[in-house]
Amino acid sequence: MKKTTIELYVGLFVIIGLLCSAYLVVQLGGLKLTNKDRYTVLAYFSSVSGLKPGASVEMAGVAVGEVARISLDKERQLAKLELSIDNDYIFSEDVIASVKTSGIIGDKYINLSPGGAEFDLEPGATIFNTESSLDIESLVSKYIFSDKE
Template structure:
């Protein structure tokens, strides 16, 4: 008779452990489940070297979203990013998207410079003004070999 209470207690703690693992996986993985607080816009760049999916999107140093998809437009010879932006942020069609480097390690992120007088960009719209990533290795090699 005393065997069942021990098994019940062990089962209860195993269940709590599984719930804790699932919760931490969702929180640490930054999984967006059942949330509809972002909208998607696209931006095309000549070069996005070092940028990855889930790279942050910032405006004035504040994170406002992340990169959700990276594709190649072979017709126009451009890299096309899909950016997930918080709905509370309204981007205007004269906003500028730039690929920037953060810190000494060289993590890349997308910086949005807000526009001033344009129309709002709708869901699935396009940021027209873009600035590609600066390749530090290319600049150093040009300096070393005297092609500056």
């Protein structure tokens, strides 16, 4: 009788332990079980070199969402980004999305610069003002090899 009680307690602790580690895995691993409180907007760039899925989307340095998917638009041959934005945030349609680098050699992220248009960006809409990542190397080589006196 006593042995059964002890075994019952042990089992209970094991289950609690498993639940805790499951919670940790979900929380620390950034696994998303539900995607309810977010909406998606699209943005096209001529280059998103260095940007990875899961990179943060920031406005004024505050994270407002993340890059959900990066793919190549086959017809226009542009980088197509799906940005997943928290439902709390609503932006005007002339928001500027630019690929920025945190620090000099840090990770790439998407910076949103708020606009003033009276229309808001709807879920599924496309951001039409985008700035691609600057390719410093090609800029440097262009001005080194240009024949300027």
